[in-house]
Amino acid sequence: MDFTGLCAFPLSPLRDERLDEGAYIHLIERLRVAGVDSIGALGSTGCYPYFNRTERANTLRLATEFSGAVPVIAGIGALRTRDVLGLAEDAQKAGVSAVLLAPVSYHHLTDEEVFNLFAVVTRELSVPLCVYDNPNTTHFSFSDELLLRIAQLPNIGSIKIPPADAAQRADRLRAHLPQTVTLGISGDASAVEGLSAGCSIWYSVLGGLFPQAALAISRAAQAGDFPQARAQSAALQPLWQLFTCYGGSLRVIATAAELLGIAGASCLPAPLQTLTGEARRQVAEVVEQLRLRCE
Template sequence: MFSGLSAFPLTPMKSGVIDESAFIGLVERLVDAGVDSIGALGSTGNYAYLTREERARIAQLAVNHAGDVPVIIGISALSTREVLALAEDAQAAGASAVLLAPMSYQKLSEDEVFGLYETVTRKLSVPLCVYDNPGTTHFVFSDELHGRIAQLPNVGSIKIPGVPAAPDAARVRVERLRALIPPHVTIGVSGDPLAATGMNAGCEAWYSVIGGLFPQTALAITRASQAGDTQEALRLSEKLTPLWALFSQHGGSLRVVATAAELMGLAASRCLPLPLKNLEREDREKLARLLNELSLT
């Protein structure tokens, strides 16, 4: 489950509420493509903007429409009490695993983050993926903290926020973390522009934003790396350089991917939860041209 391509779909909105039909369509698209797992309610799934009830509903829909594909449900929240409640909902929905980032309003210490994972993992009956995403949480894990957390019960994977761009440096980074965690805990790379480099460096999984919308494109990169064809994986990733540039220009992947879903007819107009906004005018037109040129699937 914590290997290969884990595809993270949007949670599309329509008139201020969850667009269940569009979400189901995205999940079924991933199943048809043959992704290795589905990650619902990650950052791409806009978990921070949804109520507990909405998140429980998304968890149910994801599991009910994923068929035999394992579903990882995000349970991140500001308080441990909320996280435990969301974990109960995810497990009740039939999630195969959960994903947890250390969200905060007050800056967290390493001991507080360890305490969060210690409390939650001891209450789980399914595996947990540690979500290391300093771009949204503003908490920076040390490798040593990852090593401590990875010893806890039910920890199955660590989702790291990218790797150095240089292949040798990427391998050193992955090998350093690998030396500190148990062999059963996998390392998964996020940050799509560096995913091929990360998998080539030894990451077992790619936790992918584009995989949630363009699963065939992401699978081609994943399978090439898994087969040991590192140059092909890099070549396929480099073809997407204009897309990676748009991600950087717009503060990350979310607004770009959400707008792409609209342009492809997979989500209604203005599918992001307010106050977030999709791309407009020239930026939207630029993305439409790019989608046509790259033939993403």
Template sequence: MFSGLSAFPLTPLNAGGIDEPAFVRLIERLVAAKVDSIGALGSTGNYAYLSIAERGRVARLAVEHAAGVPVMVGIGSVRTRDVLALAEEAQRAGASAVMLAPVSYQRLSDKEVYGLFEDVTRALSVPLCVYDNPGTTHFTFSDELHGEIARLPNVASIKIPGVPNDTIEAKVRVERLRALIPSHVSIGVSGDALGAMGLNAGCEVWYSAIGGTFPEAMLAITRAAQAGNADESLRLSARLQPLWQLFGEYGGSLRVTAAAAELLGLVEAPCLPRPLKAVDGEARERLAALVNELALS
């Protein structure tokens, strides 16, 4: 399951809590688009803002409506006790894999992060993806630490935070990490603006936030890269540059993705947990024009 496009849907909320019908619609769209896997409860899925019970419910909904598409469930939390509880919930729900970011309030050391993954992988019966996201966790993995963690049981993939925006430098980056990890552990790129670059540089999977809302456009980029058509994948990605620019202006993909889902009528507005807010005003107008101009749906 750790290849191709892994699409990460929003977990939309309303006044009553999780907007379950809207979440199911998002999952069903991904199934219809034929994504390679679904990443529930990633950063786009607002996992950090949900209770253990809510996250268990989201995991069950995702698996129940995925129609056999593999579902990976995020289990990151501040305390190891809670990570283990979330891992158990995900496995009971039937998740095909779990994804773990080293979430913290106190800054973690390398030794503590290794210990976290050691404790969790020991308790798993499904594969684990290492979620490397320094923009939210404020922890930076060294390649050497990735190499050590990748040798733990059940570790199957590493989700790296983008690659250099240069063909040669991107390839060097991926090859440097590949030399330190076992061959059975895949390398996946995140940071949607660099998805095509990462796939062309040797990443096996694209962990895509916007793919959870616009799966067909991201699948086109993915399939071009998988077919060895690097120029076409980069052309399709460059076409979305105004969208990538909005991500950069508003602190990442979440607020823009939420606004896009609201504009398409896929979720109610507002859909994010307060105090988070989807982009509005002039940025929302720009986004609406882009969705229309690029025929994103």
């Protein structure tokens, strides 16, 4: 697992509050056929905190079974270190190529607590780990110093940084990271800026449902054609605006999946809900305007 290119994060769509296995398999197969570089199963877009251990193990089994040769990166975040270790064990048994760990919390975590979490988990891994730095969902902000300390642990393969100040942060971190650790960017609207600053991999919500649109940006960036990558991203500005308007990408992407028949109604785990009314109409309009299709 080299943590480069496009890592697509699909939904984990539900039907009657259980994983819709048919819809999930279809999503995974579409990503395989599209040629994404890796699949991020049970990331934030996959709503991992809402699934129990058995549900998560089953989801990963399907992801690895139907992804073909495409590597699967599995989210293993949980509140307790004990549970993270169990999820890591399940993920490795399922045959994933890497794991993704966020410092999930209810009580605010200290830097030392987060470092100890990663130290304990990485000692037990036989696959590389991606550090998930996304304060919007975890409410924990990694300092550069903490990330560089964690990067020295065994089995660290990548660090996923948030979009805020991504270019400047990538420049600061890259000079001090081990050569075996790549930087990745999340936050689709800012992906090109992170990639142009030296991030090697884009962890993409867009790619999970619309892989061709994300691949067009990713491949241009990989070729060093950043004007083209920026133009491709700018063309998607109406979608990025919806992400901002409706509290992030999850509800917008899940609503689009429902509108396109990729997922059934009410595909998010309650109490989460997809968009209704005027908001839903706006999503349908943008999908049509941008000619976003589930190729």
